[in-house]
Amino acid sequence: MHRHPSKPFRHVIITGGAGFIGSQISARLMKEKTRVTILTRNASAPRAAALAKEGGKVVACDFSDADRVPSPDTLDPADALFHFAADVSVSSPTLRAANVDGTSRVLALADALAIPYVVYASSIEAQGLGSEPEIPLREDMACRPVSDYGQSKVLAEDLVTEWGSLSGHRALVLRIGNIYGPGSAWFLHPSLLALLGATPIRTIWAKLRHRLFQPLFIDDLIEGLCRAVDRRLVGTYNITGEEQVTIEGYLAKLASLAQLTDRVQLMHEPATSLSRSHPIAPDFAYVLMGSQERCHRAYDNSKLRAEIGPYARWPLSRGLAATLQWYDTSGRLPALLAALRRQPGAMTCM
Structure with a gap:
C-alpha cells in the first residue's frame, strides 16, 4: 500500500x-x-x-x-x-x-x-x-x-x-x-576496453559470463x-534495478550500442599467453567474488515497490545509451571514445 x-x-x-x-x-x-x-x-x-x-x-x-x-x-x-x-x-x-x-x-x-x-x-x-x-x-x-x-x-x-x-x-x-x-564509468569503462581487446577478459569469461546483476x-x-x-x-x-542481466547480456547490449557486436563472440576464443599476463580489471574482479554456485547479485525489491510504487523507468539499453552519450558530449574518457570511433561503424549511435 x-x-x-x-x-x-x-x-x-x-x-x-x-x-x-x-x-x-x-x-x-x-x-x-x-x-x-x-x-x-x-x-x-x-x-x-x-x-x-x-x-x-x-x-x-x-x-x-x-x-x-x-x-x-x-x-x-x-x-x-x-x-x-x-x-x-x-x-x-x-x-x-x-x-x-x-x-x-x-x-x-x-x-x-x-x-x-x-x-x-x-x-x-x-x-x-x-x-x-x-x-x-x-x-x-x-x-x-x-x-x-x-x-x-x-x-x-x-x-x-x-x-x-x-x-x-x-x-x-x-x-x-x-x-x-x-x-560514473563503473563497469562501463572496463567493458568497453574488453570489447576493444584492450583489457583481458577471455581468461575469466567462462566464470564471468553467466553471473547475474541488476x-x-x-x-x-x-x-x-x-x-x-x-x-x-x-x-x-x-x-535495485528491475532487470536481472548476465554479464554476457550486459556486454551484448553495450556492444550493440557501440556497433561492436562481433567482439562479444571473440570472448569465447581461447585466451592468449599475452592476455594471461595482464591483471584483471578491478570491476571484473568484483563481479567474480563468491563461489561459482553462490555468485549472483540478484535482489527482490518488491517490499520497496509495495510502499512507493514502481520507480525504475530506465531500461538498461536506454540507460547505457544515455551514459555513453554523456561521456561523448562531456569530453570524458576521450582516449577510449576515440579508440571506439576508429572501429569501422562504431559509435554510430552518437
Whole structure:
C-alpha cells in the first residue's frame, strides 16, 4: 500500500553530499526548496563547489577521524540526516574507521542536533551473493557478505537499526544496488576496453559470463530514494534495478550500442599467453567474488515497490545509451571514445 507523502523537509544534512550519489540527492532536495548542508571530505572539489553555487552549505568533514567531525554548535538543527559518506573499497584497512566508527559518529551527531530521522545508504554487498535457487535475495534473508566492505556495511546497518529502535528515533536503511549513469564509468569503462581487446577478459569469461546483476540507473535511484523519504519509510529495503542481466547480456547490449557486436563472440576464443599476463580489471574482479554456485547479485525489491510504487523507468539499453552519450558530449574518457570511433561503424549511435 502506497503511503501519502509527508510534509517536505525544511533542512537536511547530507554526509557525502558531494559524491556521485550524494550530489544528486543534494541537487534534487535543493530544487525542491529544501535547505541542504553538505558534509564532505573535500569542500573544494568540483561537485562541492557547484552545489555551493546552487545554495548548498558545504562543510569540510571526515567521520573516519574524530578530530575532523564538526562541532554540533556549528550546524543548524535539521529535520533529517542522510548518511552517504563511505569508504567503498572492497578491502581496505580504513573500512572500519570510515564505515563503522564513522557511522557511530554520524548517529552521535544526529543525537546532539536532536535529528529524529536518519537515512542510511547501505549496499547490496551487506546482503551478499545468492545461488540460482536462492535468488532474488530478500531483506529478511541472512546476510552473507563476501567482502570486507560488505561486512562493514552489515555492522553499520546494525548501528543504524539499533539507533532507530530508540524512542523518538526513526531510521531507514537502503541497500543500494549497482548504480550506473552519467558521471560514473563503473563497469562501463572496463567493458568497453574488453570489447576493444584492450583489457583481458577471455581468461575469466567462462566464470564471468553467466553471473547475474541488476544495474540501476542513477535517475531511478534518486526517484526511488526520494519517494521512500517522502513517505518517511523505516526499516531495511533493497533498492535495485528491475532487470536481472548476465554479464554476457550486459556486454551484448553495450556492444550493440557501440556497433561492436562481433567482439562479444571473440570472448569465447581461447585466451592468449599475452592476455594471461595482464591483471584483471578491478570491476571484473568484483563481479567474480563468491563461489561459482553462490555468485549472483540478484535482489527482490518488491517490499520497496509495495510502499512507493514502481520507480525504475530506465531500461538498461536506454540507460547505457544515455551514459555513453554523456561521456561523448562531456569530453570524458576521450582516449577510449576515440579508440571506439576508429572501429569501422562504431559509435554510430552518437
